[in-house]
Structures are given as structure tokens and as C-alpha cells.
Amino acid sequence: MEMFLMGLCMAVFGMGIAAVAFGAATRSESSDSAVQPALSLVKADAAAHFFSDRVAAPPTVPPAPAWPVPIEVLLLQIENHVRMEQAAAESFVAFPTQALLHSKTSSPFVN
């Protein structure tokens, strides 16, 4: 009986060690990527090498510049600028003076 219990304890102990070893082995595998520094990104213009384990990133499209105003608004601003300039020019042509020639308008393009 004592021999049987001793054997059982040895068996349980051995299984425990095996379980810990298995857990350690699987944990170290999953944590490798977290511990290791991340692979530096391959430049988009670098050609992918056949035997390289790094994969070239697809060519990146340069992001569209962020314009301060939509083009429709810009076109409207241009039209308003032309109208204001024309009105100023009409005033000058009707009564030509140096002051009227260089009169200011409220156009955002000149302020």
C-alpha cells in the first residue's frame, strides 16, 4: 500500500512537472514576438527578395493633401473675388481716380 501511494505521488509529481514544462514551452513560444523587437517595416520601394523572410509592404499611395476648404467653396470664393474685382474696376472706369484704382475689396484672396 505504501509502495502504491509512493508510486502514485511520484506519478502525480511527474505529471505536474510535465505540465509545467509544457506550459513553459508554449508560453515562451507565444511571448517571443512580444519580447523581440518588432521587425522594421521594409521600405515600400524595396524589392522583395526571394529568400527573404520579410515581405515587402505594398506600395503606399501618398495621402491626398488636406485642403482647408472643399473645391466647390474655393471656386465660389474665386467667383466672388472676380465679381468684387470687376465691381471695383467698374467704379474706376466710371470715375477714374488713383484711389479707386487701388481700392480694397473684402475678398479673402487679398486680405
Place this chain on the structure above:
Amino acid sequence: MTYDLLNGLLSAEAEQVLGLGTRLIVPSGTELFRLGDPADRLFLTERGRIRLTLPMQVRGREEDIFVEERSPGQTLGWSALIPPYRFTLTATATLREAEVIALPREALREYLAANPAAGYKIALNLAVVIGHRLQLFQTMWLREMQRTVEVHS
């Protein structure tokens, strides 16, 4: 309706000139003529408004930029009377439908040659239309030049 091109003409003369033309309906947003098109007709605006535009590069795209607007009674398309007889702007009806009277160049020339008194008045009126445009754009050009000089000096 009075037309700037027919100022000072006797009513019979004005009727004769208008009789040379054809009335055209220009639906909203439709081009009456385009920059570079052969110019063989002069137009009198009868109803609605016509926008005159020029192409300009805006953010890498070609856009028609507003230059002037013609309202009823005003003349447009005088490139039809001046070599090389090509339109130098694009004309489009605005948000409302427009109506114009199209005067063919050859018919107008024949009339002016046969009626020199009326032809003289029309030539003077045309000079006023062209001269006004020149004065306006000369002034606008100078204003822009002044700003350019201020920015770069």
C-alpha cells in the same frame, strides 16, 4: 427691349438687324459656345443670363472660372467680327434658361455694307462694348499686378 449693339439706330434699322437673326433657347447649364470654337455668329442676350468663363488649373484640375456675365440687352460673342474668328471664352446659360438672338456674321456684314449709316452706328456701339471690356480688364490686371508687386517687393 433695348440692345447695346443697336443704340441710336432708327427703329426700322433695328428691326432689320434683328430680322437677320435667329432666336435660340439656351437651356440652363448648356454651353452656347466654347473657347476655341469657330465664331461665325454674334449674340444679343434676350432673356436670362450667360456666364463667360475661362479654364484655369485649380488643385490640379481644370475648372471653368467665372470671368463675366451677360444680361438681357448685352452683346456677346463679338469674336465673330474680329479675326481670327474664334471664341476666346466659353459661354454657358446660368441656372435659368436663357434666350439669345444669333446674328450670322456674313448676313450682318452684308447689311452693314448696304446700310453704311446704320453700319457706322453699330460699329461705334461695338467699339463701346469692346472698349468697356478692355478698360475693365486693364484695370483688373493692374490691380492684380499691384498686389503681386507688393507681395514680392
